[in-house]
Amino acid sequence: MSSRDASVHRIACLQTAPLFGERERNLDDLERRIEGVEADLLVLPELFGTGYSFRDRAEALSYSEPAASGPTGERLCRWSERTGGLVVGGFPEVDGDRLFNTCVAAVGGVVRGLYRKVHLFGFEDEIYDPGDTPFPVVEHRGLRVGLMICFDWAFPEAARCLTLAGADVLAHPSNLVLPFCRQAMPIRALENGVFAVTANRVGTEHRPPRPELPFTGHSQILSPLGEVLAEGSGNTPDLLTATIDAARARDKSLRSGNDRIAERRPDLYGPLLFSEAGR
Ligand code: ACM
Numbered sequence: 001m002s003s004r005d006a007s008v009h010r011i012a013c014l015q016t017a018p019l020f021g022e023r024e025r026n027l028d029d030l031e032r033r034i035e036g037v038e039a040d041l042l043v044l045p046e047l048f049g050t051g052y053s054f055r056d057r058a059e060a061l062s063y064s065e066p067a068a069s070g071p072t073g074e075r076l077c078r079w080s081e082r083t084g085g086l087v088v089g090g091f092p093e094v095d096g097d098r099l100f101n102t103c104v105a106a107v108g109g110v111v112r113g114l115y116r117k118v119h120l121f122g123f124e125d126e127i128y129d130p131g132d133t134p135f136p137v138v139e140h141r142g143l144r145v146g147l148m149i150c151f152d153w154a155f156p157e158a159a160r161c162l163t164l165a166g167a168d169v170l171a172h173p174s175n176l177v178l179p180f181c182r183q184a185m186p187i188r189a190l191e192n193g194v195f196a197v198t199a200n201r202v203g204t205e206h207r208p209p210r211p212e213l214p215f216t217g218h219s220q221i222l223s224p225l226g227e228v229l230a231e232g233s234g235n236t237p238d239l240l241t242a243t244i245d246a247a248r249a250r251d252k253s254l255r256s257g258n259d260r261i262a263e264r265r266p267d268l269y270g271p272l273l274f275s276e277a278g279r
Contacts, residue, residue, distance in 0.1 A: 007247040009143045011169070011195070012039035012083070013240040015219040015232040017203045020051030023063065027075050033239065037083050040141055043199040044089030046103065046117075046150050046173040049075075053205040053213055054092075057099060060127045064094035067104055068111040080106040086140045088171040089199075090149060098129045103149055103173045105138040113138035115147035119155050123210060135161045143168055143246050146194075150174040153181045153198075157272065159188040163261065168249035169195040176200050176216045186226035193252040193260050195244050196222040202235050224249050 014034060018026040026049050034042065046052070049072045054060040065072060072091040080087040086107045093102035093116065101124060105113035116131030117124075135158055137146045146167030152158040159170055170188065174181065181198065189196040200219045206212040219232035221242045232238035252261040 005245070006142050008243060008245050009040040009141065010038065010085075011197060011221055011242045011244055012037050012042045013197050013199045013219050013221055013230070013232075014042065014044050015199065015217055015236075015238040015240070016045050016048050016201045017237045018048060018051050018201060020053065020205050020207065021063070022051075023049045023071065026050075027072065031075065031079070033237065034079060034083065037239070038085075039083050039241070040085040040143055041145055041169065041171065041197070042079070042083050042085060042087045043171045043197040044076075044087070044173060045199045045201045046090040046101065046175045047092065048072075048089050048173070048201070049091055051205060052175045052201075052215075053207040053210040054127050055207055055210065057127045060092045061094065061099055064092040064099055066095070067093050067102065067114050073104060073106070073111060076104060076106040077109045077111065081109045086112070086138065086143075086145055088145070088147065088173060090173040092128075099127070100131060101128045101149060102131075103147055103171075105145060105147060105171070107138075107140050112140070113145075113147060115149065117149040117152070118158070119151045121151035135165065137162060137165045137167045146170050148172050150176060150181075153184050153188065156188065156191070159192050159194070159196075163192040163194055167194055168246040169197060169244070172196060172198040174198050174200045174219075177213050179216060182216070182218050182220065185220060186222055186228070189222040189224055190226035191260065193224040194249045195224060195246075196220070198222075200232065202233075202237065
């Protein structure tokens with residue numbers, strides 16, 4: 001048992017530059033880059049083994065794997081033993097005849113949590129089924145880690161659901177192409193009083209009929225006040241680290257004395273649940 005404070009945790013985030021379709025090579029490269037990393041939480045990007053721009057569902061299916069027993073899931077399990085903590089990362093997941101853009105959380109060599117992307121971005125709805133899982137929180141060594149994927153940043157409800165489920169930190173595997181997430185995630189962290197780790201990628205994919213997609217890098221580790229604790233570059237792979245105190249995410253008060261969570265008025269938030277947006 002370590003003597004460090006039980007609420008203090010080491011966080012790592014890997015920004016990658018995968019080559020489309022070169023799964024073994026991408027996984028081997030990543031394995032080299034995390035050699036020696038010890039972390040209570042390591043976050044990797046969305047679809048980090050395969051790349052992003054599948055031409056169609058059949059191509060994505062050819063790279064898909066079951067949640068826990070495929071080549072990527074097995075590596076995540078192995079890396080969780082090596083880093084000594086929770087490892088979160090994404091891949092195309094097949095379940096019967098359904099295909100999801102999924103991330104899993106592995107710890108101690110086994111998959112402990114799974115999240116299937118709910119808000120599909122652009123052409124993703126031609127490839128994947130929309131997620132059917134609630135936003136999950138996985139606990140390890142007293143750190144409660146909420147799972148969301150990339151475009152979920154644009155839906156504040158995702159981060160809020162994870163906060164209400166007890167998350168101290170949002171683990172956010174991403175393949176970002178819009179520039180806005182970098183501005184939005186500090187707000188998600190601030191409004192919820194949680195840490196956030198966005199693991200993004202760099203490089204460009206152009207696989208017609210898909211448009212050319214330059215990925216934006218600038219992965220981030222954020223504090224519960226939206227401060228940037230670590231940030232990646234815009235065009236190279238990077239390893240980001242930070243030490244965080246989960247107690248900061250359990251105190252939702254602001255200097256004014258207000259509490260961002262306790263003072264909510266859900267009795268007046270009915271439209272969040274029942275309205276047809278903007279109609
Ligand atoms: C995205 O959701 N991968 C942009």
